[in-house]
Amino acid sequence: MTVSLLHTSLLRPMMQADLERVLAWRNHPSIRKHMYTQKEISFEEHLSWFKQASVDADRYLLIFEVDDEPQGYVNFRCDSDRAAVWGFYLAPDASKGFGSLLGKAATRYAFEELHIEKLWGEVLIDNLTSHKFHLRQGFVEQPMRSVKASGEQSTSEARRYLLTRETWQGHQGVAQ
Numbered sequence: 001m002t003v004s005l006l007h008t009s010l011l012r013p014m015m016q017a018d019l020e021r022v023l024a025w026r027n028h029p030s031i032r033k034h035m036y037t038q039k040e041i042s043f044e045e046h047l048s049w050f051k052q053a054s055v056d057a058d059r060y061l062l063i064f065e066v067d068d069e070p071q072g073y074v075n076f077r078c079d080s081d082r083a084a085v086w087g088f089y090l091a092p093d094a095s096k097g098f099g100s101l102l103g104k105a106a107t108r109y110a111f112e113e114l115h116i117e118k119l120w121g122e123v124l125i126d127n128l129t130s131h132k133f134h135l136r137q138g139f140v141e142q143p144m145r146s147v148k149a150s151g152e153q154s155t156s157e158a159r160r161y162l163l164t165r166e167t168w169q170g171h172q173g174v175a176q
């Protein structure tokens with residue numbers, strides 16, 4: 001399947017019925033290797049995370065759908081300064097071009113639905129695909145930082161990206 005203007009995409013709230021699918025995506029080796037915590041997550045751990053995160057008023061857990069089929073996961077963690085940090089991944093078998101659709105839907109959601117002013121992303125240093133993705137979406141690279149996932153022994157370097165409302169608005173007419 002290729003991306004065309006005929007595809008409809010949207011973000012909807014994640015529900016408990018999505019847990020197994022999202023966990024399978026998250027635990028897939030192609031996704032897991034780019035996470036702060038790279039171990040496989042058990043269903044019990046995933047369920048516990050979901051129960052806590054889904055009642056947090058500052059968290060938004062979303063499913064990205066294309067033509068009514070789940071194709072990815074997006075989350076936003078908002079703060080009191082009208083800023084948010086986001087995370088996302090596509091289904092391992094998502095069609096080429098769905099990343100751009102996810103990016104457009106998610107950034108629109110952040111700025112139009114959540115009314116934030118700044119959107120932050122962090123990307124592990126070796127995730128070149130995500131680095132390029134952020135730049136194509138209009139994010140500006142910021143200084144790197146060291147990160148350590150909970151329970152992990154070593155630290156990793158992560159690039160940080162920032163997209164402001166003003167930059168996003170100016171980027172809307174740019175072909176991606």
